[in-house]
Amino acid sequence: MARLPPVAWLQAFEAAGRTLSFTRAGEELAVTQSAISQRIRMLEARLGQDLFIRHARSLTLTEAGRAWLPSVQDAFDRLAHGTAEVFGPEPDAPVTIRATPAIQQFWLAPRLQSFHRQQPETPLRVVTGVWADDFIGEDVDLEIRYGAGDWPHLVQQSLGTDALTPVCAPALAATLTAPSALTGHTLLHTAGFTVGWPDWLDAAGLSEMPARHLWCDTQSMTLRLAAQGCGIALAHRGLVGDPQILVAPFELACPARQQFVLTRPERRSLRPPAERFWNHLLATID
Incomplete structure (x- = not known):
């Protein structure tokens, strides 16, 4: 397998290819326009092909650049999703719980209110999920699902028979x-x-x-x-x-043949505030 170019070069190409501007790419990556230009030149030298056509006041992607850009963007997207799956949201992000509208209104709301009274400094966020989905693509810490509990790769805690x-x-x-x-x-x-x-x-x-x-x-x-x-x-x-x-x-x-289940990703350790909220919800089960 060919050795990949440095990530900084790939970031420069992705940003410049998306914005068609070395200046805007530099602003986005917090470096100078000349730094972006230099990284692109080194990347082109490594690949042996031009990625951009330089005009007097603009840029266009070459045929090779247009063909390669989606692959680079997909790689960064997969890296971001994998990072979120394993490590979860940013440390200071709100504790996010996903549930159906009915669970939010009739079960979660009073428990969320009591937790907020006890720990008002902990930011909370509630998002809606009607059907079971995975945790990838959203900064979701916890989810209340309804079903038979046949969800692999999730830590599951029953909220009681009903x-x-x-x-x-x-x-x-x-x-x-x-x-x-x-x-x-x-x-x-x-x-x-x-x-x-x-x-x-x-x-x-x-x-x-x-x-x-x-x-x-x-x-x-x-x-x-x-x-x-x-x-x-x-x-x-x-x-x-x-x-x-x-x-x-x-x-x-x-x-009921199914039940409400509090879940979280198996591969991801809960952040301390999310773990406190998890324990608070479990403590309210009769």
Whole structure:
């Protein structure tokens, strides 16, 4: 394998090729325009081909330069992603946790508030993730996922087993004296859950019950509609919070086949503030 040119030369080429300016490349890399020009000349000498056509007041890439630039940029991108995967965000970056909107609103918010009261000097950042993804490409320290826990290369801590039960607005709940009272009401479904209304109705002996149906692809939307009196959602008990917003009118609940799991990359050590937040979340589990 041919020996690679020095990284400083490659940085100069990438910046100059992207900006088509030795001056702007120098400003970006905090060196002089002449330093960029010298590095490019040495790189061209090493490669045995010109990378730029020098005009009086501008630059253009040669055919070889245009062909090589994407490879150099891809190499720097892969290096940045690999560094983030192993070492995580910058030491002084906010502690970042990713979760679905429903988990953020009904489970994470009060725990984040209590942590912030205890350690107000620790910057926190919450980002949204609807479907499970990896940790590459984002400065994410922790993530709460929902599933069976079949995620390789992640440290995983269950947030406890859960069950699903009907929830609705308090005024509507006052009229539901028994499960059979759901007849004719709108049932709010969340797409993608392995346990849903058919399971709960079957457990209640109401599998043939006539009802209206409305489907959403996020649980946060079904819970929002339920809070507005639009119907009855099937929700995890762990996400039922303020009784002034949502009420569970029945005791009957179906065990969930999946669970909420706090995760982090296996290859990456947590920064001290992220580790404190991780431990704080685990301490709140009943």
